[in-house]
Amino acid sequence: MSAPEFDGVIIKGINIMADKALVEQIADAMYKMIKDAAGQKQYKAMDLQKAMRELFPGKADKKICREAIKILITSERCIYTYFGGSYIELPHVEGAANPTKEG
Amino acid sequence: MAETTKATGKLAELTTGPYPSFVKEIEAAAENNKMAQDLIGLLELSYNEKLCHWKHGGIVGVMGYGGGVIGRYCDEPEKFPNVSHFHTLRVNQPAGWFYKTEALRKICDMWEVRGSSIFNIHGSTGDIVLLGTTTPQLEPVFNDLTKMGFDLGGSGSVLRTPSCCVGPARCEWAMYDTLKCAYEQTMAFQDELHRPYFPYKFKFKFSGCPNDCVASIARSDMSFIGTWKDDIQIDKDKVLWYAEEKKLDIQNVVVDRCPTKCMAWDGKELHIDNRNCSRCMHCINVMHLALKPGKERGCTILLGAKAPILEGAQMSSVLIPFMKMEPPYNEDEPSYEDLPELIDAIWELWGEEGKNRERVGEFIQRIGMSNFLDAIGLEPVAEMVKHPRENPYVFYELGDDEDEGEEE
Numbered sequence: 414m415s416a417p418e419f420d421g422v423i424i425k426g427i428n429i430m431a432d433k434a435l436v437e438q439i440a441d442a443m444y445k446m447i448k449d450a451a452g453q454k455q456y457k458a459m460d461l462q463k464a465m466r467e468l469f470p471g472k473a474d475k476k477i478c479r480e481a482i483k484i485l486i487t488s489e490r491c492i493y494t495y496f497g498g499s500y501i502e503l504p505h506v507e508g509a510a511n512p513t514k515e516g
Numbered sequence: 517m518a519e520t521t522k523a524t525g526k527l528a529e530l531t532t533g534p535y536p537s538f539v540k541e542i543e544a545a546a547e548n549n550k551m552a553q554d555l556i557g558l559l560e561l562s563y564n565e566k567l568c569h570w571k572h573g574g575i576v577g578v579m580g581y582g583g584g585v586i587g588r589y590c591d592e593p594e595k596f597p598n599v600s601h602f603h604t605l606r607v608n609q610p611a612g613w614f615y616k617t618e619a620l621r622k623i624c625d626m627w628e629v630r631g632s633s634i635f636n637i638h639g640s641t642g643d644i645v646l647l648g649t650t651t652p653q654l655e656p657v658f659n660d661l662t663k664m665g666f667d668l669g670g671s672g673s674v675l676r677t678p679s680c681c682v683g684p685a686r687c688e689w690a691m692y693d694t695l696k697c698a699y700e701q702t703m704a705f706q707d708e709l710h711r712p713y714f715p716y717k718f719k720f721k722f723s724g725c726p727n728d729c730v731a732s733i734a735r736s737d738m739s740f741i742g743t744w745k746d747d748i749q750i751d752k753d754k755v756l757w758y759a760e761e762k763k764l765d766i767q768n769v770v771v772d773r774c775p776t777k778c779m780a781w782d783g784k785e786l787h788i789d790n791r792n793c794s795r796c797m798h799c800i801n802v803m804h805l806a807l808k809p810g811k812e813r814g815c816t817i818l819l820g821a822k823a824p825i826l827e828g829a830q831m832s833s834v835l836i837p838f839m840k841m842e843p844p845y846n847e848d849e850p851s852y853e854d855l856p857e858l859i860d861a862i863w864e865l866w867g868e869e870g871k872n873r874e875r876v877g878e879f880i881q882r883i884g885m886s887n888f889l890d891a892i893g894l895e896p897v898a899e900m901v902k903h904p905r906e907n908p909y910v911f912y913e914l915g916d917d918e919d920e921g922e923e924e
Contacts, residue, residue, distance in 0.1 A: 457673065457712070457715070457872065458711070458712060458713045459713065459714075459715065459867050459868070463868075479707065479711070479713070482711070483580075483711070486580055486582075486711075487579070487580055489579075492575055492577070493575075493577055493581070493582030493583075493672070493711075493712060494573075494574065494575040495573040495574065495575075495586075495587070495671070495672045496573055496574070497573070497873060498672070498673050498712075498715070498716060498872055498873050499582055499583070499672035499673035499674065499712030502575070504575075505575070507574050507575050509571045509574060509589045509591075510574065510575075510576075510589060510601075510651070511589055511590070511593040511600035511601060
């Protein structure tokens with residue numbers, strides 16, 4: 414009897430085993446895009462998703478892109494910011510932030 | 517700066533009226549809290565100079581979340597060091613705002629230690645709004661809230677915390693279970709609530725009946741307003757009782773104030789032309805012992821309301837005239853089970869094509885309702901028309917009918 418075929422692990426519709434490498438790859442591409450534009454242009458999540466669709470045709474769907482953004486945020490390579498709308502940027506200290514005694 | 521626990525000058529004026537005063541509350545908090553003391557000083561400065569000294573937004577937040585914390589810094593940190601950071605946290609309220617006293621006590625105790633000890637129940641979004649803390653306290657506050665069973669609400673370009681009226685928990689007019697819907701949508705869209713994916717904010721509000729106690733028609737992008745499909749239930753004896761015993765002037769107070777003039781009163785009997793009733797609830801509110809909504813209940817879904825920020829205020833307009841909210845569902849009419857698909861279609865289109873900081877109502881205005889309906893796969897229906905000749909997006913394609921006729 415042959416072993417059952419291993420299909421990976423599906424979480425929220427994403428096969429995390431099969432797609433992990435792709436998600437990482439897309440996260441890296443998003444990070445590069447954000448880093449290259451730092452200080453000049455702010456990107457929203459959808460801007461990144463649209464750019465990735467062009468860069469990875471047929472692969473970078475909504476779920477994969479959302480996972481990639483999650484990786485960028487939880488790894489602290491990027492942060493969410495709010496300046497009128499919500500953006501994804503490199504971590505930085507904003508000009509208005511007053512230092513506190515606590516840190 | 518000397519410790520200030522009492523407001524003076526223009527700010528003190530706000531403590532003199534007969535109404536509850538937020539300044540009095542800040543004064544009370546200032547007895548024990550340095551942030552509240554500096555808040556009085558800063559507010560006085562703003563009132564005297566007619567200038568705002570807060571900077572709002574920025575990059576503060578808790579790990580992994582893109583919403584829930586609204587950064588606030590003061591531009592006079594030397595004068596008022598205790599409010600140099602004064603961040604706001606939105607806390608996701610329980611559906612219908614029901615709490616155990618113990619839960620509120622825990623939040624109060626935590627906020628006295630970690631924040632300004634001032635909070636707002638409830639903000640216009642519906643959340644509990646914790647006012648004023650420093651950046652290093654954000655993660656500890658979030659951890660404490662999590663241990664208490666609370667989560668942060670929405671802020672920024674996210675799905676804002678879904679909000680509902682008290683619904684069937686306390687109100688006889690609830691046409692569907694608003695509490696259940698608000699809870700289920702909150703749980704279903706956790707990702708959208710905490711991680712900004714949209715062009716701008718998006719709000720759900722659930723009202724159990726057309727009285728619309730949470731003002732969903734004016735304050736939410738997607739309004740769910742309870743309604744009914746069949747005829748208003750009339751207790752004829754009670755109508756007479758209103759006229760004879762309560763001396764209610766039914767003609768003046770009820771019939772003449774019906775917006776669609778669908779009622780008639782002959783002194784003995786009330787007649788309602790239900791086909792022309794717009795379900796405004798006026799007659800039912802006035803004669804609630806005699807009239808009741810029909811038995812076939814559900815909700816109307818409307819889309820596009822917003823307050824004036826970038827552009828003027830808008831009321832939402834009808835998208836789905838009637839959605840059944842509880843089983844048994846009919847295959848030929850929209851049901852609660854279809855809701856995720858509808859929401860997804862709207863978000864997909866608006867997310868792809870919406871401009872930065874463009875609300876869904878503004879987006880519909882820009883692209884046109886007919887294009888919007890086409891793109892999300894909905895057929896235009898008569899109920900979408902607000903006023904005759906004012907909604908140019910409903911087209912009757914006579915040519916199609918002729919073609920069909922020819923084929924037959």
